[in-house]
Amino acid sequence: MVQRKSSSNVPLSFLNRLKEVRTARGLSQGELAARADITRQAISSIEANRYLPTTVVALQLARVLNTSVEDLFSLQSAGEVIEARLIDVPGPASSAGPLPRVKVVKVNGRYLARPVTGLGEVLSYTVAADGFLESQEASRRGRSDTPVVQVRLSRDRQAIEQEIAVAGCDPAIFLAGEHLRRRKDQTSVVGWTMGSTAALQALQRGEVHVAGIHLTDDSTGESNLPFLRRHLKASAYEVITFATWEEGLVVRPGNPKQIRSVADLVRDDVTVINREEGAGARLLLDQRLRAAGFVGSQVKGYDRTAASHLHVARLVSEGRA
Numbered sequence: 001m002v003q004r005k006s007s008s009n010v011p012l013s014f015l016n017r018l019k020e021v022r023t024a025r026g027l028s029q030g031e032l033a034a035r036a037d038i039t040r041q042a043i044s045s046i047e048a049n050r051y052l053p054t055t056v057v058a059l060q061l062a063r064v065l066n067t068s069v070e071d072l073f074s075l076q077s078a079g080e081v082i083e084a085r086l087i088d089v090p091g092p093a094s095s096a097g098p099l100p101r102v103k104v105v106k107v108n109g110r111y112l113a114r115p116v117t118g119l120g121e122v123l124s125y126t127v128a129a130d131g132f133l134e135s136q137e138a139s140r141r142g143r144s145d146t147p148v149v150q151v152r153l154s155r156d157r158q159a160i161e162q163e164i165a166v167a168g169c170d171p172a173i174f175l176a177g178e179h180l181r182r183r184k185d186q187t188s189v190v191g192w193t194m195g196s197t198a199a200l201q202a203l204q205r206g207e208v209h210v211a212g213i214h215l216t217d218d219s220t221g222e223s224n225l226p227f228l229r230r231h232l233k234a235s236a237y238e239v240i241t242f243a244t245w246e247e248g249l250v251v252r253p254g255n256p257k258q259i260r261s262v263a264d265l266v267r268d269d270v271t272v273i274n275r276e277e278g279a280g281a282r283l284l285l286d287q288r289l290r291a292a293g294f295v296g297s298q299v300k301g302y303d304r305t306a307a308s309h310l311h312v313a314r315l316v317s318e319g320r321a
Contacts, residue, residue: 015074015158019047021065036060080153084111085146101129105165108206113151130155167192167199168212193308197278200231214245214280218287250316262288271301273312273321
């Protein structure tokens, strides 16, 4: 039996380690439920923080798992401060101005903080931050040039540690995160907006768990794998096919310029907005231009870049490309 509570009644500082301890003991939800004389659904709901266990249930779980109630459930003081490495901050830090809001992830045993502006100009205003920098001052430790900062958390640290950091430019990354949220899964997805090559480099540096890429090899026509072989030669990695892309040119509604192919991009009345170097879309554009007998310097606006597909679309819709 458990006491039913709405998710809004679960204290923000409530730390729930039931799943962690259960899996460490090698028990499934069903096995733990049978031994504790409660339902598997109750175990699932407690682990997902949809229900708070009663005192009796908490004691039963602790007895079965041979631990204390405090090791399973505890309260954490609000505003816990952690040390994290600050990544992707352009230019020197300034002591003036508001302290940056940051997202925090834990990769390979270390905390990494990144300003929410790294999510892109749209998502940075809609995605909740995990905390705030305590100050703009940072120290550098060890061989890494990445500064170490103090972050005051505004979310439960345990929930932050369950997030999966994905680098890439596929908007579907956030759909995957929404899917997990609707399933009330404790794991969630944090997407960092960047091009394919930058995503691979972030994976190499240990800054994310997953790199989303869409790169086509010009000589073989093969997708992704040739780039992985070159960039991750000495690394162990797994390749998962997530989605199939159909790429093209973003034009204004009604296509007033009648742009049909890359050959139209060299016309004097056409101005483009490009992606940054290393982005899959830019590499594909270069390949198509070469195949048509053109080079980037013949395209007006080729050197103007936007950091995401959404940013490109917005600039086109505003008539700036």
